[in-house]
Amino acid sequence: MRSLACWGMGIVIPAVLLLGCSGATDGPPRYELSGKALYEGQPIPFGRIMLEPDTSQGNKGPGSVADIKNGFYQTRSDVGHTGGNFRVTIMATDGTKPASADVDNSLFAPYQTTLKLPEEDSVHDFDVPRK
Structure with missing residues (x-):
């Protein structure tokens, strides 16, 4: 009986992995943006x-x-853009951890x-x- 259970798992697990990695996603195609x-x-x-x-x-x-x-x-391509017009907000810090909640290490106000x-993928x- 044990070999039958192992054989069954040998079919089920790869099938689940194959379905999970098929690349099928809901919604419109997504594209990478980098730069x-x-x-x-x-x-x-x-x-x-x-x-x-x-x-608008x-x-x-x-x-x-x-x-x-x-x-x-x-x-990432799976959560990238769909093309078209976008409003862009950029936030940045100096990369350090603030010493306290009173310290703001932002380089600028949200731009x-x-x-x-x-x-398509673009740069x-x-x-x-x-300012």
Whole structure:
């Protein structure tokens, strides 16, 4: 009986793994976005880029987010952008842990801009100016 149970698990587990890795996802296709993230021409040490569909421009797709590390960012294709017009918010810190809750290590106030992305993987560099 034990060999029958092991044989059954030998079929069930690979089948579950195959279904879980098939790449099928719900919703529209997603694309990677990557590039440099700079502040006054210098690499942003640590931060985040948030892409929000610009509904006023007809984009009703899902949003996306990318972490910034050492001046570079990249979304993952499974949670990347869908193409179209986006409102972009960039937040950044100097990469250090604040000594207390009273310390703010942000490099700048959240920076907002807009961006039109193609329906394909793409590269876009951001350079946040001093306000």
